[in-house]
Structures are given as structure tokens and as C-alpha cells.
Amino acid sequence: MPRLPRSEWYDLTRDMNWDLSYITEDEAFPPQLSNSFGVPAHDWWAWDEPYKITYSEYVHNQAGKDAGVYSVNNVLNRSDIWDNLEPGWRAAVIAHYGAIAVAEYQAGIGEARMARFGRAAAWRNMATFGTLDETRHGQLQTYIPYQALAKEPKFDWAHKAYHTNEWGVIAARHLFDDMFLANDAVSMAIQLTFTFETGFTNLQFLGMAADAMKAGDFDFGALISSIQTDEARHAQQGEPTIKVLTKAGKADVAQDLLDRMFWRAWKLFALLTGFSMDYYTPLENRTHSFKEFMDEFINKQFIDQFRDFGLEKPWYWDQLLNEMNWTHHAYHLGVYFWRPTVWWNPVAGVGPAEREWLEEKYPGWNASFGKYWDTMGQNVRDGHPELTLPETFPVVCNSCQLPVCTPAGYAAGYLESPLPYVVEYNGRKYTFCSEPCKWVFEMQPETFAGHLSIIDRLLSGWIQPPDIPGALAYMGLSPEECGVDGTDYDWAGPVPPATKSA
């Protein structure tokens, strides 16, 4: 190997900062794509990545990692592991691929934005690796489900989801576009790499990799842990960006970017990770509840990280702690009830043993959320599963695009009012699920005000006919693709034979 250690020549790979002469700063770094927040050009040159890597090291490492993941897949794809996994776990994996695979590829476009419009050469280099990483994640997470399409037709959604207007996909796009695809480079470094990747995905992927191994899904476990090693590296673009902002006296800018995205990320996390951890993962494989997970990894470990940079807990902290008790239970209930509107087959996850676990982890669960399941279970046992299916639509939040669940939070005793938050802006009425969601909107009304939620689209005639079948078609769900109960109502106890596969 070449003799000079990396440390001796590394700086020469990243010192390409210079003063423009032939075009202006704003022409080379337009504010829409690179908001400097008033930090002078030369201050950005101090940007220093904590994790150093060269191109050569990158391709050597990544070639080895890819060979590993592909060979595991090559062996396991020929096995019958998938068919023997629990239905709940399969639902979690199918939901994951649809929501995440093509989104990761778009994160590569976001990384390319930082690699072009980042304000220091060192940063642009790190983001160039980030671009490659996210290309990898988009391709791996479509390749693996693609190989298994014959076993699992629902894996088509790994590719198709982002072309549709399925409500969860609208919510995911609304979040991810704000976070990276349609974000400027500087905001993205705080919002994508620090807030989301360091805070949420890092922990979620670690958690999911461990759960996959316990559930016996070694293919998915190998995939996710390999992806995580890339995330852990490129997520470190946030830290130096925060340092530059803070040193320039702009800690408030970093705080604000963090606060807005932390809440937004929480909402999608509460949806996808919430039901995966507390309902879909087989009981015997669970190591912690979603709330415990949030407490330990996000609220303690991640908070310590941003305290290290002089940032504080977001202002809505109490509301976050409050929502951790109930929001994901409400989302899970909603996803199950509106199961024809999702591309996976939701499981209820509320058999007797599961309910005992839920009551232990969330005291009062039986008396609050349990009651809805009691009713649905009775309907199923009475031979009327159709009564567990929707005929109307929920109200959707104009910020997170998820159903407004304040009535459930109120009924469970966590909110003082069942009413949503409402804002009038330029003559239009906007509805929000929570005070922070309302705040996110009010911080940037020009970015969001022209957007129509799926319910706005229904009311304004975009969706025809404006009923459940019309909405399913609009969401790209053919009758075969609509979600059904993943366990054929096993959770409800003995049911009349005619009920099955309804």
C-alpha cells in the first residue's frame, strides 16, 4: 500500500476553497439551493468532517460490503425463509420497502445538492460519498425485494409506492421533500443528516436490524446493518455544519431547523416504527416497547448529542413526551381500520398475550385503546368483519398529512380537547393534529400553503368518485393490492368460517 498515511495528504484533497471572480456568490450558490443564513463565505471554509475517508478507502470498503450483502441475499433468496416469517414481521418489511427504498435514492439527490451547493470543499466531498451511499441504499432496497417478487407480489410497492398518491406515501413525500429532495444544502445538513439520520434512522436501523435477526429474517438484517454503516458515516455532515453556524453566532438558526424537522420526523416515525415495534414485531422477538425505545435512544442519547453542540430540547418537548404514550396506538388503530388503503397486510397484534404486554408497557391501554379492539373483535366474532372496515374518511393534518387523532388522544385521557388546531391563511382553512404541526406550517406558510392534503383533494373534486373505491383507485391500489387483515382475523379468537378471508 502507498506509504504516506492519509493524515499527511488528506487536507490536500479538501482545500479547494477559493474566492469567485467571474460570477457572484449568489449566482454560484443561489439561496434557494444553499441558504448561507448570512454566514460569510470564508467562515464556511472551516467546515471539518469528524469522519475522514478517501475515495480509495471508500471503493475498497464498499466493494467488500456490497459483496457481503449480495451473497447473503443470493443464498437466502433461494430459501423458504420469507414464507415462514410471522405475518406481522412481513407486514413491517413490506411497509418498510415501500416507504423507504425509493426515498433513499432521492436522498442521493439531496446529497448531490450538498455536494454541489455545500459551502466548503470538504463538505462537498463528504456529500459526494453520501450521494453514492444513497444510490446504494436505493438500489439494494429495490434489488432485494425485486428478487423476491415471485414469492411476494406486494414487494412491487418497493418500486411503485412513490409513483402513487397512497396517503402514507403522500405523508412520506411531504416530509422527505421538505427534508432533502426540495431542501437547500445548509438546512439539509441539519435536517437530513443531523436530525433525521443521526437522531432517527441511525437508531431505527439498528433496532430493526436486531429485530430482523430475532425474527429470523437474516436477509433483511444483513441488509439493514450494512446500510447503517454508511448512514453512520455520512450522517456526520450535520455536526460540522452546526459548528460553523454556532461559531458565526447563528445557533438559533440551527436550533430552529432542528426543532422543525425533529417534530416532523417524529410523526412519521410514530406511524411506521410505532406499529412495527409495538404491534407487528412478534411478541417473543420484542426487546422493548416503542416508548422505551424513544425514551432511551432519542430522548436521552440523541439529546445528549445536541446538548454537546449547545443546542437545546425543542420547545414542544412536553407534547412529544405526551404523544409518546398514545399517538402510535391511534395510528395503528387507524391503519388497521383503513387497511384497504395501505399496500401491506396489517396485523392487529392484539391477541390476549399481546394485550397483556401492551397493558404492562402502557398502563391503561386496555381501558382506552383496548375498547376499540373489543368492538372490532366482537364484530368479527359475530360474522360481521365488514363492520371493521371504513366507509368514511378521517381528517388529515395539513402539516404531517397523517390522520388527526386528537379524539383518540382525548378519549384516552392525554389531551384536554378532542378538537384539532385550525388556522386561516389567505382565506383558506388549514387543520392540524397538534400544536407543533401547526407551528411547522406557520413558520413557512409559503412553502406549504398551496399544498392539498388527500382530504382537500377529495373535497375539491380531484378524486372521483369521492368515495372509498374512488379514493383507493386514486391511491394506486387495485383491489388485489389493498391491504387485508394479515392473520385472517386470528387475533379475534374463534370466528365463524364464513368470516375468513373477507
Added chain:
Amino acid sequence: MATRERKAPKTWSLLGDVKRRPSVYEVTASQFAYHFRREPAPFEMSPDAPINEWYLTHREGSVFNVDDWEGYRDPAKLTYSDYVMLQHDRETYLDGLIDHHESASSVESLSPEWVSTLTNAVVPLRFPLHIMQMTALYVAQMAPTAFIINASNFQAADEMRRVQRLAYLTKWLANAHGESIASTDAARAAWEKGEAWQPMRKALEELLGVYDWGEAFAALDLVIKPAIDSLLGDSLAALAAENDDELLALLLAEFHRDAERSKDWTAELVRYAVANNPALAEVLSTWVAAWTPAADALVSSYATLLPGADTAAVVTAAAKARADLLAASGL
């Protein structure tokens, strides 16, 4: 189990009823740029949000457009995995090349005249090469299909590769011939103020300000990059060989492989675009004509940094490289 019996799908449903089973390269890129021409706007926010308008203007609104970009294929057909495997092998080769020349103390024994040429003409190159990395990443983030996005991203990574090997060489030169060779200030001063570098800097800074994705592609990949690649791969490499600098000659030959891959996907993109929209031949030729004077100026100016090189030959080589690429592109 609730899963209903269905015929096993042949491929992604969005790819339709395919006759031939698509390759891995195709199924991990086809229709990934789902936001291109999405209604009512590319991104899920106010349709008139500034970034939606940016894409609507510079991507959807570019004259460089065809009805369907999804049929385009990079001739190298590289997935991410193919790319890192390929470059893992090539970097292993370069590691070996450097090992060999370190054992032979090749850099230590270069003549002072040649060291001075390297200091003036090679060391500051990391600045322009980095700007070509940036521009390739702009083309990538604006391109309408993942088949172009990926090719342009890999090209950007290749530029970084070239910068890093030259950075290593710079440090090696400095250890052997004087620390100042590795001074950032000196390299930056040459780049910002050295007369011979200014046409190149002007062209590249102006290229940074081009936001129409089609013009950015044409200016970078059809004109400016081929000119700079010819300076390195043709003229500088030849001069290195004449000056017994086998290491640099072979490094540049290696980078030339990457440059050839860039030309291949570029020419194919032009052929594809023109086949699908013949009016684009004129559009592209107009952009090429507009950027050619800047390319010519940077070539003849850079040639002055190469003592002993025949300026006319340097200019001819770059002109030929461009002509060959345009011919391969069908322009």
C-alpha cells in the same frame, strides 16, 4: 394465509408487459426519478414553492427534453455495485503503481525543471477538477431519469478520485522537493491569480452559474470537460513521458479511462435525445458553439504552463478530442 393466489409478476408493474426480462441495472434505476413531470409539481409542497419553480424552470422547462427519457441507457450500464467493484479493481492497480514508484523513488529523482512544471501545471489542478465534480453533481440532481443521474454521479466520483491521487502526488513531491509545493495558499494563489489559469477558472465559474440542466450537461460534458481531459490525458501525459515521469503518465492514462466512460455516456445521451427529438441537434450545437471559445481559450492558456510542449499540438489535440466526441454523438 390471506395472500391471494396471483400469477408471479415478471418485473415491476410500472415497467409494463416486458418481452425481455429487464437487467439488474434496469430494475434498480427505471422510473426512480418519479418526480419528473409529476403533477401538479415535482415536490409535495406548494406548487409554486421556490424549489418547485427551480425544477419546473430548469428541468421540465429546459428545451433539452424528449417525451420519454426512461429509454436512455448508459453504455457502461453501471449499478452502484458495479461501479465500486470496478473502481476497487482500478484503485488496487493504482495502489500497486504507487508502491512500485515509491520503491523506485521515482518522484525523488525527477529533475528540478520538471518538478517546477508539476508545481505550476499539476498541483493547482485540484481546483478545476473539483469544480467539474460539482458540476457533474448538478447535472445529476437535475437530470430527468436515474439512468442519467447515476452516470453523472459516478463521473463526479471519478473527478474526486483524480483530485485525490493528485493530492497524494503533491504531498509526495513536497516531501521530496520542498514543503511549499503542498502549500494550499500557493495553489490557491495560482488558481485565483495565475494568468495562465484564468481562462479555465472563468469558464468553470461561469459553468457553475448555468442552471438549465441541458445547457449544464452540454457545456460540461461536450465542451469543457473534454477540453480539460485532453489537456491531461493527451498533452500532459505525453509531456510526462518525454520527461521520464512514468508515474504521472500512467496515472493520467488511468484517469483517461474514466474520461472515456464519461464520453461514452455523453455521446449516447446526445444520440438518444436527438433520435427522440431531432430539433435537439440544433439546440446542442448552439450550446457547443457558445462554449467552444471558452474551451479554446482555456486550452491555449494552459498550454503556456507546459514548457517544451508545442502549443499548436496541445490546441490540436483538444480540438480533435472535441471533434471526435461530437462525431461520436452524431452532432
